[in-house]
Amino acid sequence: MKTMTNPKTKSKKSVVDTVIARLKQLAPKLPDKRTGKNCRYTMADIVLGAFSVFFLQCPSFLARQRTIQHQRGRSNAQTIFKMERIPCDNHIRNMLDAVPPEHFYPEFRALLEIVREQGYLDAYRVLDDKYLLMSLDGTQYFSSYVIECELCSRQKRRNGKVQCHHKVILPVIVAPGNPHVLAQPPEFITPQDGTAKQDCEIAACKRWITQHAAYYAADNLILTGDDLYAHQPLCQHVLDHHLHFVFVCKPDSHKTLYAVLEERADEVETLVVHHWNGEHGEIWTYRYCAALPLRAGDDALLVNWCELHITHAETGETMYHNAWVTDLTITAKNITAIVMCARAHWKVENENHNVLKTKGYHLEHNFGHGQQYLALTLLTLNLLAFLLHTVMHLSNKIYRRIRQARGRREAFFNDVRALLVYLTFESWAAVLAFMAGALEIRPPPD
Numbered sequence: 001m002k003t004m005t006n007p008k009t010k011s012k013k014s015v016v017d018t019v020i021a022r023l024k025q026l027a028p029k030l031p032d033k034r035t036g037k038n039c040r041y042t043m044a045d046i047v048l049g050a051f052s053v054f055f056l057q058c059p060s061f062l063a064r065q066r067t068i069q070h071q072r073g074r075s076n077a078q079t080i081f082k083m084e085r086i087p088c089d090n091h092i093r094n095m096l097d098a099v100p101p102e103h104f105y106p107e108f109r110a111l112l113e114i115v116r117e118q119g120y121l122d123a124y125r126v127l128d129d130k131y132l133l134m135s136l137d138g139t140q141y142f143s144s145y146v147i148e149c150e151l152c153s154r155q156k157r158r159n160g161k162v163q164c165h166h167k168v169i170l171p172v173i174v175a176p177g178n179p180h181v182l183a184q185p186p187e188f189i190t191p192q193d194g195t196a197k198q199d200c201e202i203a204a205c206k207r208w209i210t211q212h213a214a215y216y217a218a219d220n221l222i223l224t225g226d227d228l229y230a231h232q233p234l235c236q237h238v239l240d241h242h243l244h245f246v247f248v249c250k251p252d253s254h255k256t257l258y259a260v261l262e263e264r265a266d267e268v269e270t271l272v273v274h275h276w277n278g279e280h281g282e283i284w285t286y287r288y289c290a291a292l293p294l295r296a297g298d299d300a301l302l303v304n305w306c307e308l309h310i311t312h313a314e315t316g317e318t319m320y321h322n323a324w325v326t327d328l329t330i331t332a333k334n335i336t337a338i339v340m341c342a343r344a345h346w347k348v349e350n351e352n353h354n355v356l357k358t359k360g361y362h363l364e365h366n367f368g369h370g371q372q373y374l375a376l377t378l379l380t381l382n383l384l385a386f387l388l389h390t391v392m393h394l395s396n397k398i399y400r401r402i403r404q405a406r407g408r409r410e411a412f413f414n415d416v417r418a419l420l421v422y423l424t425f426e427s428w429a430a431v432l433a434f435m436a437g438a439l440e441i442r443p444p445p446d
């Protein structure tokens, strides 16, 4: 069987090859629960096997490649993903159950460093290119009355049964108008050692900040989050770690702030901007006020508040309304940009959670639950694949052109899955080169 190669793509190491090489290097350092010499499969085979399934969005990839390996003596698991042997899904699940997800967090940072080095992070800088914006939002990705593990959160439901579930905070770097979000290391909402209390989103968010803030501080990171996050201990924690915040602030949950705002109505600045949305006029009214107390009491943190109210120019009907608090100084010059950043938070729902849940990543699909870390570790590898796809999109012109030619994400992955059944490729770059050739996409000049 001929292996497909392309000399033009041979010399340059692709970002996919880099990630595969890093995972292969990392694997021997991971916890290996096997004892004795009965280790037919290396930890590298196990990690790369799991990663290949998420990268190709194909649960049956390994089973098919095992048949191909048997028939042809070589398979894409070996050539593209650098596996020596192909373990079965059960063995992968069993082995990864003992591997905490944290082991893979440095891989997210390594990919972000590639994005930074290649200059693609600059497109994400906001507010005069001085800041980076990161959305934080919790999402549930598993629930069951039957399956459970040591790290499940438990909740008694109305029917009297205990439901087990898993939630996670998925931080992503976003920019207004940029459809590509950059997934960063997750933080799992799980029962914590030594605390009888159930974990919560705010506590998980604080842990994420404690663990990762130093890395992002030089980028002047602004965190965005919903009303739940506009909570003094969390805001203080953000500031203590030299980060910034723009969090939604609703009147019902911030009574003191809104009472003081009313008392100081004469200090509120207003900016009105008229827009045409293609059908009718819109009046965008921005209001902002400095140094309002986030909560009652003498030790309240003083925050800057702003709101945007969009009304129909003819009917006066409200089309959009939201308000936020921030530590950033709000001026007539930057209010529109700050609100644009705040509104980029919706991307977490649209570009991240929806893509992860409905567009091939099957975030809520139970790939395996395990007893210890499996549910968390598989999700982390899935997220890493998502980030790698985004980085590939940013950095690889051929991939972008193929994706453009094939339209939907699913069409591209369907093609890849089919190709890998019939042909063996020397590398991921060779897969792309083959597709580009067939689609008559010429390589762009370097």
Ligand SMILES: [Zn+2]
Pocket (backbone or CB within 6 Å): 147, 148, 149, 150, 151, 152, 153, 164, 165, 166, 369, 375
């Ligand atoms: Zn569980």
